[in-house]
Amino acid sequence: MQYSLTLLAAGLVAQTGLTWAAPQAKNFIYIVPDGYGQASQTMARDYVSLQKTGSNASAPIIQELAGDRLVLGTVRTHASDNLVTDSAASGTAFSCGHKTYNDAISVTPDGQPVGSILEAAKLDGFKTALVVTSTINHATPAVYSAHVANRDSYEAIAAQQIGYSHPFGPVVDILLGGGRCYFKPQSDPTSCRSDDLDLFSFAQKKGYHVMQDRAAFDAYLGDYTTNASLPYIGLFNDDQMMYEIDRSKAPEKEPSLLEMSKAALGTLDQATRASKKGYFIMIEASRIDHAGHANDAAAHVHDTVMYNEVLGFVQEWINAHPDTMLMSAADHECGGLTTNAFDPAPLVNVQHSFEYLKTVWEAYNGTDARGYFTSTVLPAAGLSDVTDAQIDKLLGASSPWAEMKKMIATKAGVNWSTGGHTATDVTLHGYAAGKKWREFKGDMAGNHDNTELPRYIEKVLKLDMDATTAKLRAVNGSWVAGPDAARKRRDVHSH
Template sequence: MFNVKSLLVVALAGFSALAAAHPDNKNGKYGKDHKDNHNDHDDDKHESRGPRNFIMVVPDGFGPASETMARDYMHWKDNSTAVLPIDEMVIGMVRTKATDSYVTDSAASATAYSCGIKSYNGAIGVDDDYEPCGTVLEAAHLEGFKTGLVVTSRITHATPATFASHIYHRDLESEIALQEIGYAHPLGRTVDVMLGGGRCFFTPNTTEGSCRKDGVDALAIARDLGYTTFQDRATFDSELKLPYLGLFTNDHMSYEADRDPAIEPSLKEMAIKGLNDLYRATKDSKKGFFIMVEASRIDHAGHANDPVGHLHDILAYNEAMLAMREWIDEHSDSPTTLISTADHECGGLTVGKEISGPPGYWYDPSFFAGAKATSGPLSKQWAAYTGSDQKGYLKSEIFAKYGVAQPTEQELSEGIALKSSASKFSKFLTKALSSRLGVNWATGGHTASDVTLFGWGVNSKTFAGSRENNEVGHFIAKQLGLDLESVTKKLQSNETWQADWVKPKAGHQRSARDLHSHHH
């Protein structure tokens, strides 16, 4: 009888070899030879003893159609047939449903990745009964591994939160901040590297831009607990000792298309710094490291149905993935496993629409060419314009910078009519470009679509196949030799902490999952 998993591995390995050998694969940004044979060699060499390090990468909201769109754009841009770095890393698919919905949110899905259990939408490191579950990051810390969280969202957002905190609802980010730094966590500090956005949940409510409702200065507490805290690019670029907490923006970090590199490092830069610093810190120890890296804003662009934001954050994710797999290949002295999969698809993206004339369908990624920014900043820029030439400004400074070089008279008139509402104009702008591209969005939320599973390095191919999302957590624990159950018992034995920080107050359980109706 044929073994389906073995057939999948063989087929994918064959595809990678063909892709690497293709004469056009040396063209374009991602077209060089990526040493597939080296990865195969590492799998064979280290499979019996497992990895020293584990990298978990979550491209939030990234579905199969998104991968197609990004690849097609690069084909057009570079006039090549080169595949994306992640195309050469495909090992399977992941099923994503939560316990209370076929369509998951990031909290439930990330809890599956961190704890190895299914839970409800909104759950941060807790089960259906609001009981805390031990995470792979916490277990790794207790076993002597160094740990890290690197994201482009707020560091207190759902995905990173599930790895280092436990609370009944994702929106309680002020409490999550205090758990992540170890102040309100029974295990103390468990994270050595934290990079991302979300400074507003760490500053007291007396500070301009604070998101907290109290006067707690979480940054000061973090420093008391041993963290170096910073918010500037210069400190990021310097040599830092663990532990450190770098928060570059008050809210989420910027979309890649809008990012100022003098202020905010890229996902690739943050990921590689995290890897290098964790590697140096563990080089002479018995244990390595665990790090979770999230390309967070792919999802946010999906919610906004913004093709420009979606595309460029996907490309940034690919750049980071290529850099991380090259890092793995270059550090054979410290065997590493990388697994990457989205928490869910977002936006219900489809590429291509039916038209009446030949060839019967329309889809053209070349319309991305002129796009220089996402719809949000451009909408605010348009709302703030006070000049007299509204039509000229709208055409040259707004539409053109979003890739719509030739707006129709009707579009210009509608754009002027929507000038006073940045949110409505933003939606109008995204529809204008999406129509020209030939892409469609089914929703402003998530979908139940399976997501692609990627792998690289030690034993990654042993995880090939179609998986439930909670199997990811079990795989991480198995590879690093972690005991999640013992961590869960430690957490659940502290009833005072659970009552104060984890569970909803008595009588509020029924509404605890409904603080907000819209989950990202």
């Protein structure tokens, strides 16, 4: 027994889950609901159901969300150096099939690059895409398209993603998300770079159509299918894209994750329809995780609902395009969310994220701060019924936002055990059409290590990730960005 445990700890026991037959498909869609756990799905399901059915927590009528129809199994998430992973280590496992340390972007613990499923697809003639609501050079999209020792190397990641410093050149045909400031030279007052690299200009020279706002997205991708050609890049915020709870109140500012996903899939389908080679796309519902870090229940719910809307659309897409398969799993759970004495009704009254409300409050320069806080901020936070004494306490607190989040969470019976990640297993979702769906379920039912998922996609698409790794390692020079390339994060929701 001790001998077996020692072998397991050393990683020397064969992973029997890697012996799938695996159905074949032309295209593969992988979706990451960053920071999403089983309690996230329960909270979103109940939130939507009680509104749709007009029922309440005392006599609930619960309806399934799209994700409930697509459950295959569960996934283990530990990193090589910690039982609790971050998005970089787990993302490297999801994209490359290798365990690594927290903060590593598609390199092994000894610093060697490993090829991603996206890179392998690109080298084999597939079209590729990354669609996220984080900055495009955040950990999860980065692991598919860059290789650095530390996830904080945002400038180096952006340069690799667009092909400026990647040994294969541009490997991503579609990039949609946030992080605009990392593609502008330091001479631009909104730049985050410390050098003169103008990556948007470089992208245009490489044939990319560049979009930097919602109007440009609508002009180029408004009908999703007919007017756009690859490659293109659309970055719609200098930082993370907006929480869905905020974006939905101002849709003219940014496209939603669903809109970006529809656009990307429509143009990928058009670009590959006459080809034997299809496409690989990674879609990330990034801000579920950020809301978990912030312990912001309403923001977490809205982004989880959006993830389910994307899943529902993709299921319909696959029914209409049966040569396509879907797999989806979170990189980790975030927040240690539990729902005790749960009633989502108070969350319905929350109109904005606390991140947004804090920004609005800090920008107020009027003469009646208390009146503005009472008449504008508190109702938008779902707290219009607080007493004068509670208002006094909030205005006198070192962090009124932390106290307000606790108040709304208490009302809804939502509990957070941490502002970080947890080691809990995550749900594996998937879908395929017809016979493929039965084969897929037979292959992937049960519990899997996160390194197994890209190896399954590799079989489905007939790719060779190890050959891609060998090509990366054959490149001369120290092109893998080391820890010295890391800069201070622009945002606070990085893990």
